[in-house]
Amino acid sequence: MKQNDYGKAGLCCRLLNGRLSAALLIGILLIPTGCASPLQNARNEFYSGSPDKAAEILDPNRKIAKRDRLVFLMERGLILHHQGLYKESTSTLLKASRLIERQKIINATRQVGSLVTSELLTEYKGEYSERLWVHTYLMINFLLMRNYEDALVEAKQALQVFERYPEALSDDFFTRGLIALCFETLGLNNDAFIEYKKLAELMLDPTPVARKLYQFGTELGFQEEADLYKKYMPAEEIGRVNKTPYAELVLFISQGKSPEKIPGNIVLPPSIRFSFPQYEDSESSFFNREIIDLSGEYFGDSISTDIGKVVRASFKKRVAGIIAKETARVAAKEVIAQKVGDESHLAVEIILRAFFFILEEPDTRSWQTLPARLTMIRLPLEQADQNMTISIGGEKRIISLSDEEIRSSRRIYRSIRVYN
């Protein structure tokens, strides 16, 4: 072969190698762009008031990518809960809980792969708050099914999550109140007192837990502490606090829709795109803050969590890590693009850069069937109370209580979801 032929052959090889590398990379890049449409369809059905259809779409036999398994289990678990299928919901959420445990081991292969592709390639591990709320809904399910010991197990697991991420989850009053209730249900009043005390310290106004703190403080002999909270109680309540009501109704109320993650982008010409997830503005999560009205009279204790506030605080704790990883990803892609450009034709480099640009999508996966607000209301019941009408965000609901139910268990639980 002549020298020119060798030169042409060499150019062809370089072009071919460059194209092959680009084609291989493009192929790898296309993998994480698998569509999450069954999840989105299920969410749309759920918020359209068709939880049955939503549950059908998220059939447990459906093939879901391993990386989306946790969000699938969380969505399905919550949809089943709101359908009243507490046993099935519990089974699903327990799977989610076990998956969260297994995910503590970092998958090195996927992490390295995501450095040149997208965070969507990695398994979704849930925000710190989402990991807590798996236990929250399990506690609610077990209480609704009257499995008080299992509810306590979940309460202890929720406490472990609180201990691991105290600042991120400090505004989740509902879950803390629920943990205290689980201790109280099994007569562990000392532990319940500790949790109510932590709650009082975290809340700006401890009035919702003052009654319990005064009651348990007095019973356990912590009179000084009990008297601290006496001032938050109306005078007529102080005399009534040790009087056991005929029964108690505990309502778990979910209102509205929690904020979703949306993509944010910073573009540095000519082709560097720095993308990151962020939570949407809370005003767009259609939460009606109308005060819960109970037939004009309301004597219960109410503890609420603003879910949007907690998810944002929880996400904020991860932001530094997200930015660091995104920076490393952008740098790695830039190095690859430059290498390909050096080895092959400019056109190949341009195509590769265009693909990197288009596929630089942030991980906006999240638990989207969560409500905007979770509230627990505890209402003392008199003997005659069997049907109650409550109005939540303008929606009226009737709660029927049977005699047998009240007699067999002096504390009755109900879970209600309203979408506005």
Place this chain on the structure above:
Amino acid sequence: MNIVLKSFYIFLLISCLFIYTGCTVTTRSVSPDEELHYDEVYDFSDKQIIVKKLIDSLVTKQPLAGGNDRPVVIVYGVANRTSEHISTSGITDDIRQGLLESGKARLLNETQRENIAKETEHQFSGNVLAKTRIARGHQVGAKYMLTGTLRSIEKREPRQFRFKKKSLQYYSLNLELTDIESGLIEWSDKVEVIREASKPFIGW
């Protein structure tokens, strides 16, 4: 064949061997007496150890040891105060079994009371031959009540730079035999199990 090609074939062969041995399914039968732990959490081996020790203690100490009478005991179950979903009915069943086999006590079947009441009601409903019916009011009262609590304490290594994370799991089962008439605790014992596990941070 040059060295590079040879090395490549050897690498390929070794990789195939690893894949073959890693991907084959193997099974083996495990003896119930074999102590087998995959991690630090409660498992069937722990249940066996705990129940055996407690039964041995219960039947060799007062009030069940020594006497010729076999007092009637009712087992009211073990409360789960751990942070894991552990079915304590398995522990209760094994305790009942162990007590029965020791011959030192007679046991009341508390879990079947509702079914017994249902069956008795049926026998006296008019559908059952009178001579085949049981006699009412002949159930035996228990002298002692056996109750217990399963507790756990978990300790994990604090955050630090390392490639493995250690955790320590402590379990204790307290069992008590209470005289129903006097309310006195006639026997009490405790078994503890402590295990440490080491898990990697990184996998594949």
